[in-house]
Amino acid sequence: IYFWNPLYRLAIGPSDCCTKLPPNIMSPQLHSSRTAGGVTQQSLSKSLSTCRRSPSPCHLWLTTTTTALVIFLSLIETTCAFSTVAAIRSHSDIRRRRDWIIMNRNSESAMSPKRQKMLHHQSLVSPLASSSASSSDENPEDDTSPLLHYQQHRNGNSNGNHAAFIRGGHQEKQQNDPDELNAVTNSAGRLEELKQQETLLAAQLAAVRREKLATLQSRPLTIGVVGFGRFGQFIAKAFRKHGHNVVVTSRSDYTDMAQSMGATYVPLSNPQAFFDRAGRGQPALDVIVFCVSILSFEETVETMAPYIEKYTLQQQEQQVGGDAQGPLVVDVLSVKEHPRKVLLERLPSQVDLLLTHPMFGPDSGKNGWHGLNFVYEKTRINGLVLEQELTEATKSVKQESTFANETHHSSHHHHMERFVDHQTGQVHSVHENSEAHVEAVDRMERFLSIWEEEGCHMVPMSCRAHDAYAANSQFITHLMGRILGVQNDGNGSRLQRTPIDTSGFQSVLKLVESTTADSFELFYGLYKFNTHSADTIVNLQSALKDVVQRLHEKEQQEELEKQQRKLEKHKQQAK
Numbered sequence: 001i002y003f004w005n006p007l008y009r010l011a012i013g014p015s016d017c018c019t020k021l022p023p024n025i026m027s028p029q030l031h032s033s034r035t036a037g038g039v040t041q042q043s044l045s046k047s048l049s050t051c052r053r054s055p056s057p058c059h060l061w062l063t064t065t066t067t068a069l070v071i072f073l074s075l076i077e078t079t080c081a082f083s084t085v086a087a088i089r090s091h092s093d094i095r096r097r098r099d100w101i102i103m104n105r106n107s108e109s110a111m112s113p114k115r116q117k118m119l120h121h122q123s124l125v126s127p128l129a130s131s132s133a134s135s136s137d138e139n140p141e142d143d144t145s146p147l148l149h150y151q152q153h154r155n156g157n158s159n160g161n162h163a164a165f166i167r168g169g170h171q172e173k174q175q176n177d178p179d180e181l182n183a184v185t186n187s188a189g190r191l192e193e194l195k196q197q198e199t200l201l202a203a204q205l206a207a208v209r210r211e212k213l214a215t216l217q218s219r220p221l222t223i224g225v226v227g228f229g230r231f232g233q234f235i236a237k238a239f240r241k242h243g244h245n246v247v248v249t250s251r252s253d254y255t256d257m258a259q260s261m262g263a264t265y266v267p268l269s270n271p272q273a274f275f276d277r278a279g280r281g282q283p284a285l286d287v288i289v290f291c292v293s294i295l296s297f298e299e300t301v302e303t304m305a306p307y308i309e310k311y312t313l314q315q316q317e318q319q320v321g322g323d324a325q326g327p328l329v330v331d332v333l334s335v336k337e338h339p340r341k342v343l344l345e346r347l348p349s350q351v352d353l354l355l356t357h358p359m360f361g362p363d364s365g366k367n368g369w370h371g372l373n374f375v376y377e378k379t380r381i382n383g384l385v386l387e388q389e390l391t392e393a394t395k396s397v398k399q400e401s402t403f404a405n406e407t408h409h410s411s412h413h414h415h416m417e418r419f420v421d422h423q424t425g426q427v428h429s430v431h432e433n434s435e436a437h438v439e440a441v442d443r444m445e446r447f448l449s450i451w452e453e454e455g456c457h458m459v460p461m462s463c464r465a466h467d468a469y470a471a472n473s474q475f476i477t478h479l480m481g482r483i484l485g486v487q488n489d490g491n492g493s494r495l496q497r498t499p500i501d502t503s504g505f506q507s508v509l510k511l512v513e514s515t516t517a518d519s520f521e522l523f524y525g526l527y528k529f530n531t532h533s534a535d536t537i538v539n540l541q542s543a544l545k546d547v548v549q550r551l552h553e554k555e556q557q558e559e560l561e562k563q564q565r566k567l568e569k570h571k572q573q574a575k
Contacts, residue, residue, distance in 0.1 A: 220244045221286045228254045232291035234362040249274045275311040289330045294525025305346045326351035336463035338529035353379035370455030382437040471532030481515025
């Protein structure tokens, strides 16, 4: 009974199973064993088997009744659940069919705007809408057609694909009607589709990224750095980081510094050794970067120009057909029109020119270059010179001349750049079909990719526009920092921190510290070689004079009002 009837086991408890068995059903062997004071395993097993073979009728009835009752209740519960689900689906189908019949047979004005929007949303996200509309036009009396199509769609037998229906059939409507666009973007399942598209695009972008890096690594550049001072060392490390060969030259001996970063040092007093690398079995220079001060730039270019011209002729002689180009020459000065003029006048036309301004330095870029501005102009490519007037005129027609529009990626401006052949006067675009032009553009893009890979914000801009912007941003910043740096309180004491400094004053002190940390020669170069700097000084002086004049006028007005109040008071006292 213990193993056969769970209900009886719960009633008598697990430990007293055999002791509470009624005497009439207990086997004689078990009864005698108990009375004898012990129960053997053999007698217990035999007694229990006897109990299982001969249960009482009451226990049989109780077990059978309980089992039948449980099965009966389970059947009732299952039947009710299926009936409820069927009723809900039937009610939903009938309501949908009724709504579509009303929409097709009556005018849309008969329904509320909220109901119209809901029905229109259903038409965008369910094939029921299109099948209902078509069936209503062909057979308005056939009320079962929409329901049939809907049931087929739910059962997986619909002819149209749901996702394709959303993307294809109503794509043009989405562009014209904001309500339809909102209905599609808010539809169920659209988020999943967008996530799938996002995953595919991310995979494609990763593949393009890998191919780009492989392309850059397949042809490393040999970059020569003229001027291996603080900034020259700063950018040479980045060149080496990206796997390019670096050769540096400077007046001071930086042999140890160059070797520590994997570069080759050549004294500036021996420029021939700087260029004659092919004779020593080393790769020829692809890029030459001038990292000298603004004041010494023109003199340095004049010194290196004969060697650059000789190097270009040697490259043409070694190339079959004489179509080889000279090296790509790059500058990194804080002014742009001055180096542009010098390089175009001093260097041969076979030399490509890239005018750049990394708007950061070793201090501001010590934690990385991500998000820092890098301004550049593709000045000359394969003998074609960027004509600033034509380019700026084209830009002004196609888009407004604002800084935000100037800061688009270079790829968006290729179609607006205009290059002129000064020998023939013919105007060209940046995209040419000649092999030499393609090679020149490829070399320039490889150099720009160094800054892109470091995370710089690439800003294509003409040299003229750069100097106009820089005068009102970079130069005025240095000017104000220098003015505040030499200001004193009359006792010879300059601006310094106090216990009650505000956040604004702390920003002023930071400005003074950052600007005065640069050499005065840099500040003088920003003034001398940017034609807009003088106008900035004049405007600042005029603004300062205007502000001081307004202060004096306000002071005189308050004094006059004070005298008038005293006069009125005396008159009242006299009365």
